[in-house]
Amino acid sequence: MEQPHLEEDRSSKFSPSKLGVYQNCPRRYQYRYVDKISRARKTPETVVGVAVHSAFEELYALVTGGKIPSLAEVHEVYEREFAQGWDATVVEKDARFSKEDWRKVGRDCVQLYYEGHHPFSQDRTVAIEKRVGFPITVDGREYRIEGFVDRLALAPDGAFEIVDYKTAKSLPNQQHADEDWQLALYELAVRREWPDTKEVRLKWHYVRHGKTLVSVRDDAARAKLLADAGALISRIKHDHEFPTNVTPLCDWCEYRDLCPVFAHPIKVAALPPAERPKDAGVKLVAEYAEVEGRRRKLKDELKAVEGEREKVEAALADWAEAEGVATVAGEGAQATVSIKDELHLPTKTGRPRGTPNSRPRSAGPRCGPRSRSSTGTR
Secondary structure, three states: OOOOOOOOOOOEEEOOHHHHHHOOHHHHHHHHOOOOOOOEOOOOOOOOOOOOOHHHHHHHHHHHOOOOOHHHHHHHHHHHHHHHHOOOOOOOOOOOHHHEEEEEEHHHHHHHEEEEEEEEOOOOEEEEEEEEEEEEEEEOOEEEEEEEEEEEEEOOOOOOEEEEEEEEOOOOHHHHHHHHHHHHHHHHHHHHHHOOOEEEEEEEEEEEOOOEEEEEEOOOHHHHHHHHHHHHHHHHHHOOOOOOOOOHOOOOOOOOOOOOOHHHHHEEEEEEEEHHOOOOHHHHHHHHHHHHHHHHHHHHHHHHHHHHHHHHHHHHHHHHHHOOEEEEOOOOEEEEEEEEEEEEEEEOOOOOEEEEEEOEEEEOOOOEEEEEEEEEEE
């Protein structure tokens, strides 16, 4: 049996993404933040996401300086960042899509957003890639929640808008946006930095789809969020086991070869086919499967025997009742038969209610159905 992990989290700062890692899988959190095993894992999605964010960062940096760049200029930034990001370390899980396919995905994202927001005068950018944070007291100790806002803007009506760009293939619904933690935690930081803030809108631009989701939280939602974040930090601080949580996200985890769920299958899959049966774990699983197969077969046989036994019992009870005997002799053994009465009384619903009032009987009058069984041989 695997021993509990005896380390503890010594963090004093938490980001929404860090808290999200623990929510999805405490074991992955352990590897990354407690054991501090650093593994940068690139996927086509992350390369596209970083390149698109860089393009928008440059776009709004120019807009705040009074220049509106052309689409070609923004595409040039994207292309440069994509080329730098795509290297030999990129893990391509779906062979149906090439590097060029992924490059086009990002280009289309940039174009769709550019054409939908040009000339970028809907709001006024306050900051780009701004670090925000606030203190939080948990179990008598003070921690900080910090993170980076893609873009912080002021709308014409004076409301702050916390903007996040998403290049994901999926498009979530409004409920997902209203339950999101990340931007909502950033709102708490913005309200702390600008205490006179009246309204904050959380905005997600799903740039593959040209769709924007907006969420506004009230006082009660913000208070609950703060309490939930504190409770989660408390769980992390008291966790010494960091259990594994198996979800579809495991396919993208960079620690699969360390995880107790996947480590051995990965090790065996890497062996030459002729070597796999020699692995001690493979041998034990084969042995277990063979024993389990025998157990199931015996269980089925036992079930059949039990059925035969019940038939013989019923026949023996019928014979004993007809003969008026309680003990039936056999060669080398004898059976004792008991006959019990069950009295069923009517109820308000019309359904009988069983009130067993049983005693051994050999024969005689009965009220209600009578159950009979042969019990024991000797």
